[in-house]
Amino acid sequence: MSTHPLAARTAVLISAAGRGSRMGGDLPKQWQALSGRTVLDRAIGAFQGFARIVVVVHPDDMGRAIAELGGRVTLVAGRDTRSGSVRAGLETLDGSGLGHVLIHDGARPLVAPPVIDAVLDALAAGAPAAAPALAVTDALWRGAVDRVTGFADREGLYRAQTPQGFALDAILAAHRADSRGAADDVELAHRHGIPVTIVPGDEDNLKLTWPGDMARAERITKRRNMDVRLGNGYDVHAFGPGDRVWLCGIAVPHDLGLVGHSDADVGMHALTDAIYGALAQGDIGRHFPPSDPQWKGAASDIFLRHAAELAGRMGYRLGNADVTLICERPKIGPHAAAMQARLAEIMGVAPDRVSVKATTSERLGFTGREEGIAAIATATLIGGA
Ligand SMILES: Nc1ccn([C@@H]2O[C@H](COP(=O)(O)OP(=O)(O)OP(=O)(O)O)[C@@H](O)[C@H]2O)c(=O)n1
Numbered sequence: 001m002s003t004h005p006l007a008a009r010t011a012v013l014i015s016a017a018g019r020g021s022r023m024g025g026d027l028p029k030q031w032q033a034l035s036g037r038t039v040l041d042r043a044i045g046a047f048q049g050f051a052r053i054v055v056v057v058h059p060d061d062m063g064r065a066i067a068e069l070g071g072r073v074t075l076v077a078g079r080d081t082r083s084g085s086v087r088a089g090l091e092t093l094d095g096s097g098l099g100h101v102l103i104h105d106g107a108r109p110l111v112a113p114p115v116i117d118a119v120l121d122a123l124a125a126g127a128p129a130a131a132p133a134l135a136v137t138d139a140l141w142r143g144a145v146d147r148v149t150g151f152a153d154r155e156g157l158y159r160a161q162t163p164q165g166f167a168l169d170a171i172l173a174a175h176r177a178d179s180r181g182a183a184d185d186v187e188l189a190h191r192h193g194i195p196v197t198i199v200p201g202d203e204d205n206l207k208l209t210w211p212g213d214m215a216r217a218e219r220i221t222k223r224r225n226m227d228v229r230l231g232n233g234y235d236v237h238a239f240g241p242g243d244r245v246w247l248c249g250i251a252v253p254h255d256l257g258l259v260g261h262s263d264a265d266v267g268m269h270a271l272t273d274a275i276y277g278a279l280a281q282g283d284i285g286r287h288f289p290p291s292d293p294q295w296k297g298a299a300s301d302i303f304l305r306h307a308a309e310l311a312g313r314m315g316y317r318l319g320n321a322d323v324t325l326i327c328e329r330p331k332i333g334p335h336a337a338a339m340q341a342r343l344a345e346i347m348g349v350a351p352d353r354v355s356v357k358a359t360t361s362e363r364l365g366f367t368g369r370e371e372g373i374a375a376i377a378t379a380t381l382i383g384g385a
């Protein structure tokens with residue numbers, strides 16, 4: 001939803017009447033699905049909050065357009081060329097009383113608010129026209145078939161994008177006066193003496209043209225939908241009689257054991273709670289109540305595996321995990337690699353996503369007095385990507 005002050009007084013015209021012959025496929029590209037929504041629906045969705053949205057569609061697509069978009073936008077039948085389609089859409093805005101229009105390709109579904117706002121800012125500052133573009137950064141060659149035949153100077157060259165913004169009356173008059181056609185409305189405006197301000201474009205604002213563009217757009221939507229969650233966990237177990245302690249899934253020889261309802265693996269418990277925390281799913285006690293006798297003496301990998309599988313079912317994978325054990329003894333260093341490997345195996349991730357380290361508390365507090373072992377853990381979970 002645009003909150004730009006000019007949006008409520010500006011029309012949007014989306015040209016979507018092409019056939020997408022270069023893209024191919026069963027449907028014209030604007031009607032194809034991109035991460036669960038049609039390309040055109042995404043392009044329209046980028047302009048919520050504008051005064052009016054006109055969508056120009058091919059006559060053959062009008063039935064589908066009415067079914068999917070009717071009521072949300074004004075639908076207009078397109079023409080054989082992009083310029084003709086834009087002109088048809090502009091005519092419906094004549095007399096609307098709106099001051100500006102943004103003309104956008106239905107085949108650019110990933111335009112983001114900063115690009116739209118930059119165009120509106122330039123118009124609000126008094127520019128009669130403004131459009132996003134990216135400076136050409138690669139060297140430019142001429143070629144024939146597979147041979148280089150010459151070179152072009154890239155200085156001052158830009159790759160044009162949309163939305164292209166105009167004073168409505170001026171661009172409508174330019175279209176009415178000119179039936180020669182143009183690659184875009186900036187070309188037509190320039191031909192009619194309308195100065196055009198260049199504002200920054202965005203590499204993600206690609207125009208879907210060739211089949212490979214769809215896969216690139218899918219990657220961009222996945223990146224945008226990425227959901228990173230962070231959780232932490234903390235646990236303590238007291239020493240008691242025994243000859244080993246279970247830490248991060250490894251039995252470490254010691255002259256004491258750890259006391260607990262399960263195997264008292266303090267490190268694994270902290271990590272399990274970190275994952276539940278990232279998922280906002282409570283803690284171990286909620287999933288494995290200590291009052292339930294079936295968990296008495298249980299190996300803690302049951303808990304960690306459950307948390308990792310729950311994350312998977314909720315659409316997340318582990319980004320990384322970091323466990324710190326706090327004790328004077330036993331020494332953790334010699335066992336840290338085995339702990340790392342075991343935790344990774346239980347969670348089904350590569351060992352380099354898991355860290356196990358230890359510190360003493362300088363003989364301070366309960367861990368310093370060797371009354372027990374504490375552990376803290378952090379986990380990141382990545383979803384939507
Ligand atoms: N007669 C036309 C031709 C194109 N467009 C629209 O203009 C935008 C940019 O055009 P382009 O990428 O060339 O789309 P197509 O014409 O569909 O592609 P192709 O040339 O591969 O057939 C697209 O949103 C397209 O739907 C239009 O409204 N009317």
Ligand SMILES: C[C@](O)(CO)[C@H](O)COP(=O)(O)O
Pocket residue numbers: 082105159160161162183184185207209
């Ligand atoms: C308007 C445009 O998107 C600017 O880059 C482009 O010119 C339209 O696409 P086409 O492939 O040139 O028809």
